[in-house]
Amino acid sequence: xxxxxxxxxxxxxxxxxxxxxxxxxxxxxxxxxxxxxxxxxxxxxxxxxxxxxxxxxxxxxxxxxxxxxxxxxxxxxxxxxxxxxxxxxxxxxxxxxxxxxxxxxxxxxxxxxxxxxxxxxxxxxxxxxxxxxxxxxxxxxxxxxxxxxxxxxxxxxxxxxxxxxxxxxxxxxxxxxxxxxxxxxxxxxxxxxxxxxxxxxxxxxxxxxxxxxxxxxxxxxxxxxxxxxxxxxxxxxxxxxxx
Amino acid sequence: xxxxxxxxxxxxxxxxxxxxxxxxxxxxxxxxxxxxxxxxxxxxxxxxxxxxxxxxxxxxxxxxxxxxxxxxxxxxxxxxxxxxxxxxxxxxxxxxxxxxxxxxxxxxxxxxxxxxxxxxxxxxxxxxxxxxxxxxxxxxxxxxxxxxxxxxxxxxxxxxxxxxxxxxxxxxxxxxxxxx
Numbered sequence: 001x002x003x004x005x006x007x008x009x010x011x012x013x014x015x016x017x018x019x020x021x022x023x024x025x026x027x028x029x030x031x032x033x034x035x036x037x038x039x040x041x042x043x044x045x046x047x048x049x050x051x052x053x054x055x056x057x058x059x060x061x062x063x064x065x066x067x068x069x070x071x072x073x074x075x076x077x078x079x080x081x082x083x084x085x086x087x088x089x090x091x092x093x094x095x096x097x098x099x100x101x102x103x104x105x106x107x108x109x110x111x112x113x114x115x116x117x118x119x120x121x122x123x124x125x126x127x128x129x130x131x132x133x134x135x136x137x138x139x140x141x142x143x144x145x146x147x148x149x150x151x152x153x154x155x156x157x158x159x160x161x162x163x164x165x166x167x168x169x170x171x172x173x174x175x176x177x178x179x180x181x182x183x184x185x186x187x188x189x190x191x192x193x194x195x196x197x198x199x200x201x202x203x204x205x206x207x208x209x210x211x212x213x214x215x216x217x218x219x220x221x222x223x224x225x226x227x228x229x230x231x232x233x234x235x236x237x238x239x240x241x242x243x
Numbered sequence: 244x245x246x247x248x249x250x251x252x253x254x255x256x257x258x259x260x261x262x263x264x265x266x267x268x269x270x271x272x273x274x275x276x277x278x279x280x281x282x283x284x285x286x287x288x289x290x291x292x293x294x295x296x297x298x299x300x301x302x303x304x305x306x307x308x309x310x311x312x313x314x315x316x317x318x319x320x321x322x323x324x325x326x327x328x329x330x331x332x333x334x335x336x337x338x339x340x341x342x343x344x345x346x347x348x349x350x351x352x353x354x355x356x357x358x359x360x361x362x363x364x365x366x367x368x369x370x371x372x373x374x375x376x377x378x379x380x381x382x383x384x385x386x387x388x389x390x391x392x393x394x395x396x397x398x399x400x401x402x403x404x405x406x407x408x409x410x411x412x413x414x415x416x417x418x419x420x421x422x423x
Contacts, residue, residue, distance in 0.1 A: 009265040016272040020279055027283065031290050038293040045300045052307035059314040059321070067320035074327040129334045143351060143359075150344035159331075162343040165364040186330055192319055195311050199321055206328040212335055 048196055058199050070210075076218055077157045080188045082133045087183045090156055091137060093219050098149045100141035103176075107135050130159075132182035139177050140170065146177045156217045159184045340366075340423050341396055349396065353387040356380045358412075369419040374412040381405075381413050388419075398422045 079086070084107060095102050139146065146167065153160055164180035193199075311318070343364055350362070354373065357380065361372040375381035387393065388400050399420040406414045 009268065013268055013272040016276045016279075019276065023279065023283060028286060031286050035286070035290050035293060038290070038297055042293065042297055042300065045297065045304060049300055049304050049307065052304060052311060056307055056310045056314070059311070059317050062317050062321060064317050064320065067317065067324060071320045071323045071327075074324065074331070078327055078331060129337055130330065147344050147347050147351065150347065151342075154342060154344070159334075161338075163366065165343050165347070165362070167347075167359070167362040167364075169358070169360050184334075186327065188323060189326060192315070192322060195308050199318060200325055202325055202328055206325075206332045209328050209331045209335065212331075 051196055051198055055199055077159050077213055079158050079185045082185055094152045094156055095139055098145045100139040100145055100149055102139055104138035130184040130186055132184045135181045135183055137179045142173055143175045155215055354384055357384050367421055371417040374414045376412055
């Protein structure tokens with residue numbers, strides 16, 4: 001009798017232990033695992049939210065018309081693809097402005113000019129920072145005009161640099177110059193960054209590029225439109241080879 | 244007066260100790276159970292609180308992402324601007340040495356009395372062929388090439404040939420190594 005009575009006394013602690021063990025296995029353990037995962041996720045989400053908030057405030061602080069104007073200027077200075085027609089047009093105009101006669105203008109290796117050509121050529125030199133269109137030009141004129149021409153070519157959009165020069169005297173006061181010019185371009189990025197990725201601000205050093213572009217001339221834009229509009233025939237063409 | 248003798252005194256002592264033990268066990272079990280339930284309630288509340296926070300933050304992320312999507316055009320312009328400025332900055336910083344027109348105008352300036360027949364300019368070297376009507380003029384030209392300004396432009400100047408021609412002119416070839 002005593003034993004059964006003391007046995008019953010142990011029943012409550014056993015039940016309590018049973019409840020604790022079952023509760024731990026079926027409720028506490030999964031919930032605690034869930035809490036740990038949720039905390040990790042919360043930390044990650046908080047960081048994403050902070051980045052997005054910073055990005056939004058940065059983008060909202062930018063002026064779209066001002067950005068568009070600057071981007072337009074930079075695209076004229078450094079086009080996103082090989083603009084063969086514009087390069088030739090600009091060189092011809094600069095030569096004309098300096099009273100030089102172009103006896104030869106060649107672009108030896110244009111490559112693709114379709115949309116796929118926005119990829120920089122594989123053969124571009126490792127020393128060159130920018131891919132370029134190589135132009136070979138022969139001009140005739142006074143030496144000082146040739147010197148002016150060289151200066152103006154490097155200060156006229158699109159960005160160009162003289163890589164080689166060969167001047168020989170033809171007659172008194174008349175020189176012939178064979179000039180190799182690199183006309184630079186740089187493709188646009190193919191895709192935008194991911195939404196969560198931060199916008200990288202322009203540094204102060206990079207802003208100084210605009211100072212260097214202050215002296216740049218932009219010619220050929222209007223004249224190209226005029227030339228194009230005047231060259232286009234009205235009505236149907238019966239002769240493919242003549243306007 | 245009657246005296247009582249308790250023959251069960253020892254047994255009573257033993258059973259009261261046992262009773263106390265079981266009572267403590269019973270109370271302890273209840274206390275442990277109540278504490279356990281409180282702990283479960285706390286865990287559950289914290290889990291619920293975290294879930295709500297996650298939901299709020301996810302909602303805020305969606306709102307911010309929508310704002311970013313609405314500003315996609317501004318972002319594209321900024322990306323283009325950054326890309327172009329960055330590469331142009333690198334380009335301008337890499338431009339070392341003198342430009343062709345600076346070198347050419349300097350040579351033209353110091354060779355006023357010299358007839359330059361041929362001038363080949365590369366990135367590192369200039370080959371100059373010309374003629375001088377007399378030795379003193381040629382000498383003056385070569386002296387000019389040794390002045391301070393020339394020393395800043397050229398690292399080496401070599402007179403590779405000098406010939407007196409039939410007409411009395413002196414034909415020469417110069418190689419100038421351009422300083423980087």
